Amino acid sequence: MKNIRLTSVLALGILASVGAASAAENCRVVNMGFNPAQDSAAVLTNGTAIAKYLESKVRGIQVKTTVAQDYQALVEATRSGKLDFAWLSPVSYVQAHDEANAQVLLKSVRNGGPYYWAAFVVRKDSGIKTLNDMRGKTIAWIDPNSAAGYTFPRATLVAKGVNPDTFFSKQTFAGKHDAAVLALANGSVDVIATFSNNTSGTSGSWTQYLPADKAAALTPVVYSKPIPGDTLSVRADYQTGCADVTTRIRSAIVGMSSDPAAAGLLKKLYTIDSMIPAKDSDYNVVRQAIAASAKK
Known part of the structure; x- marks a missing residue:
């Protein structure tokens, strides 16, 4: 009986060793x-x-x-x-x-903080100055799972009593922030929802992905709450x-x-x-x- 127990203990020890080796390899x-x-x-x-x-x-x-x-x-x-x-x-x-x-x-x-913002960004020459000015315009969101490019800007509109699905004349998805700012700069859409690193309009996707002269032609008009x-x-x-x-x-x-x-x-x-x-x-x-x- 002692030999059987010893054999069982040894077998368990070998299995544990093999399991540990397997775990180490997986890690x-x-x-x-x-x-x-x-x-x-x-x-x-x-x-x-x-x-x-x-x-x-x-x-x-x-x-x-x-x-x-x-x-x-x-x-x-x-x-x-x-x-x-x-x-x-x-x-x-x-x-x-x-x-x-x-x-x-x-x-x-x-920029010193563990959060950022969503912003609705437009061309400066578009005449869009306020949220209400965006009514009936075309917008490019980023992705349905993007915080700054969809969820937070839509929540911002809802909080102001606006239905995002009827507010704009046309909605598209750019897929990426750099693609969105290019679409805006090229005049393909009137508004984009994208990320901003502050609320002063000096740093965001448009300043990161565009040359300085093209970035200077764009401006945010509405910001969301801070996003972690x-x-x-x-x-x-x-x-x-x-x-x-x-x-x-x-x-x-x-x-x-x-x-x-x-x-x-x-x-x-x-x-x-x-x-x-x-x-x-x-x-x-x-x-x-x-x-x-x-x-x-």
Whole structure:
């Protein structure tokens, strides 16, 4: 009987060892997805640079990067387990958390604050000066899962008693912020909903993606409430099974802003100054905006 028990203990020990080795192997390869908020080729180049930095800081891991086709695809890849970490917009994070138990790790800081705004932007020569002047005009949103390019600006209109679906004569989706500002500058649409880094009209997608002379011809006319910064999130089961790697990656990204070897990497990626710790409750305001934007 003692020999049988000893054999059983040894067998359990071997199985545990094999399981640990398997877990370690699963944790070694990290799949990280990026938000296609702007030119996908640029995002992939800058995301790959961040992956190489993480590999240099977290020994033994291999970071595989991908840029999603759109916001929803990034959520679905997280839900299906194809991605371990994802750079999610605030709305995409809420969706991934509430539907697939993704966990927020960090949020972005720009211009000294962990938040930004949605803005309705027009051409200065359009004659559009106020919200009411936008009535009957054509608008380009960004994506249904974009906080600054859809959810928050729609919620802003609803809060002012405006039905977004009847207020404009035509609605389209640009897909990306850089495409939207080009469409506005070229006269393809009258209004765009996009991100702004402040409420003084001096910094936003139009100043980032256009030459100075073309950017100077555009101006925001209405701003939303502040939006919490976009996120780095992780699949809950990956975080549980690979806690050490998750913690090290999180720490490495937090440290990027003060590491000369990483200077500029976050800025090149999404014009981020730094990433700071975040918690799910930070995004309750996003949940409120989602509910409000669905109203007519």
